[in-house]
Each structure stands twice: as structure tokens, then as C-alpha cells.
Amino acid sequence: MTPLEQICQGADTVVGRDALAEKLSSGRQLTVKLGVDPTRPDLHFGHLVVLNKLKQFQDLGHKAILLIGDYTTTIGDPSGRSAERPMLSKAQIEENYGTYVEQAFKVLDPQKTVVCRNGEWFENMSFADAILLARQMTVAQMLERDDFSNRYGNNTPISIVEFLYPLLQGYDSIVLNADVELGGRDQLFNLLVGRALQKNAGQDEQVVITMPLLVGTDGAKKMSKSYGNYIAFNDSAKEIFGKVMSISDETMVEYYRFLLLQSDDEIAQLRKMHPMECKKQLATKLCARFHGQRAAEHEREQFEKVFSKNDIPDDIPSFSVRQLTGSNGAQLANVLAATGLFQSKREIYRLLEQGAIKLDGEKISDASHAVNASTPIVVQAGKRIFLRLLE
């Protein structure tokens, strides 16, 4: 595969493909920019898609710039939004900044990555300069953008500041003199603004590469923290494995394609396997990427033990009945409530009613069932909650 093919693989859109071909074959080290806003403390697999792409450039010897939008975050990117983003405090942003970089380095090579933040230049920008920047775009151009025009049409507010966001992002490209900028599909507009601004500034227009948005674990919406359908870099091995196993078969194919960068041929091969096995392999590989091969295999074993053989996992929390309730014989509902593993006591009653609670494999629906854990009892509540009761 040529570098060009490699770079374009999996991409959603490439604007300036010819220029890209030229740049790649020039032998020059290209400046490749990826901007992330530290809005949340965690990176998730959605970010992985685009980080993978940046890594490819890095592996080809180009200069990867991870631009942290600490300044732009105070505005809030309107992309793909149906409402304005809430403002983040400076301290919050600062905190997220640190964890972002640390997590991004789970994918990128820290030695070869340039990290910078756009506060470096925006904090000292004068208002006059800002006005000059704002002059370069018209309201009509801004409204071309889908999310803006939808919001405008639906009477949802659009703040003037939100119009500024793409301009700032574009300005970043001028400062960095970016050859290429990467982003998710929803970033297309912002990235194109960068091209326009660079052109006005007499620079070469950056090549814009957008990556598809990864669908979340629900298989419906894009992966996003706010939808709660994400898998985070910082999730435990168990969480990563479990979450991957719960995705749908179609979603699994996407994950193979965008997270493990499998080609269509490779995916066709994978499809011959039983989807269950195929998914276990996916989960193991993704798990290994963040927690190492050993942990990943351990999770696979645990998974098979619990869900295929209906066994109980090795590592489950233990509670002493005596410590929980002050006596060594107590009513089941009270004991469970005292573990703190359940939302409320009502919740426990509901689970009992619905036959979701098993003691040593035996279904119990009586809330006042006397628990006397003279020998340890294993409690299972629903599919996922396990605990052991001791005297």
C-alpha cells in the first residue's frame, strides 16, 4: 500500500487529495494537526479513530501536532450540537488538559508528538485582531452549515460566540502552518474554514481529512460521553471487554474497520467466523491495546466463565454480614442495601420481585429471607452484579 492509499483508507472525506499526493511524495516532513477540546476528562474510542490516523502520519515520519483547544473550549464547539455547550471553568479545563495528553499518549508516540494549546496565542490576541479575523466570514457563510441552519430554523438559540469558533480553529492552522488537519466528520466545516483563512493569509491551504464518526455501544448514536454510549481509554479491562461484547454485529464490523484498521478483505475473512467468536477477538484486541495482552486474555477467560459457563467470576467483592448489619443473621433486602451496590432499597425490592436475585444460584424473591452466612454465600443480582457474603 502506498502512503497515500494508507492515509486515505477509512477516511470519510479528503479535501485536497491532489495536494496531499504531492505533499506526501515531496519527501518533506508534513505538519499534521489534530485539535481536541478538553471538554471532558476522558478520551473514548471515538477519539481513537482520528488518533489512529494521526499515528499513521507519525509512523510515516511526519510531525504530529496535538493541539489542545484550551482556549476554544471556553467558547464551546457548536459542531453537531443542537444547543449551546455549557461553559467550563478554567480549572476544569486545566485538569482535563493533563489527562487528555496522558491518554492520547496511549496511542501516539510521546517522543514524536508536539503538544501545544491554543491559549498560547489567543490569550494575547487583541480585540482588534479578533475583529479582523471575524471580518473574513459572512453570516450567510456560517449559516451554510447544517447545525447552524437547523438550529436557526428550529428557533434554537445560536450565540454569536459560536460563530467565532470555526474562525478560531482556522486561525490555529495559520499559526501552526498546518499541511494537513484531521478531524471527525462533524468537523468538516471548521476544517474548511481553516483552508479559507490560510488562503487569505497567503499560506498553502491545508489538506482536510475527516474520519467517520464511530457509532456508540448502543449501535445508534455516535459515540459520545453525553449519550453514555462510550468506551473510554481509562475504562478498566473488564469494562472495555464487557462493553465491546455488548455491541451489535454491525457495530462490531465498524469497530474492526476504524479501531483496528482492518481492510475490507480482512473483514470479509472475519465474517466467516461465528460472530460471537469474532467479537471476543475484537474485545481481546482492544482490551490488550490499553491494558496489555495478559489482562485482555484474563478478561476473556472471565467472560467465558461467567457468561458462557454461567459460572461466577474470580474476583468479586466480599461483604461481612456482621459488619453490614451488626448481626450475623439478617434480612436479605437489608443486607443488600447495606452493600451500597444498589441504587436504593426500592430497586432491590424490584429486583427481588422480578426474580433477578440468586443466592448460590437459587432464585430468591423473599425480601425478608434470613441471611445467615455461616458459610459464604454468593449473590448474583441481574447479569452483572456479583458479591459474596461472609459471616
Added chain:
RNA sequence: GGUGGGAUAUCCAAGUGGCUAAAGGAAGCAGACUGUAAAUCUGUCGGGUUUCACCCUUCAAGCGUUCGAAUCGCUUUCCCACCA
């Protein structure tokens, strides 16, 4: 500045004096079926207790009218549109 509209539980959204812890979706959770997939069906879905019952808190906030308020009145806060 003027006029009109709005704020309901995780989200969307009904509800204009008692039968409302609040219709209907969606998400979630549980059960059946399975491959912890999808689809489907069923149940559940504010909290507490001595749980087939009782009690407490909730419909932006505060005050008021009333035997009784998410529903009526006043004040406040926030939001939106239209006209300037």
C-alpha cells in the same frame, strides 16, 4: 423598547382545581428467548418504611387563594419568537 409564547421526572412530551408520583414515547433496569448481538414479548422505571399497605419529596423559585394546586393569582429568575 413593544407584543406574544414557554420552563413538567434521565431525555422528548401530555396534563388547565380533586380519581396525579403525574398519560404516551425513548433510554435504562429485570425476566423469557439468545451469542451479555439484533428482533420480539412481559414487567419495571422519585425516595423511605414493619412493601399486596402506609408515609415523604417532586411539575423553574418564592408567596398567596382553596377543604384540596403541576393546574388559579401575584412576584422573581431563566429561555424563545415576532415587531422595532
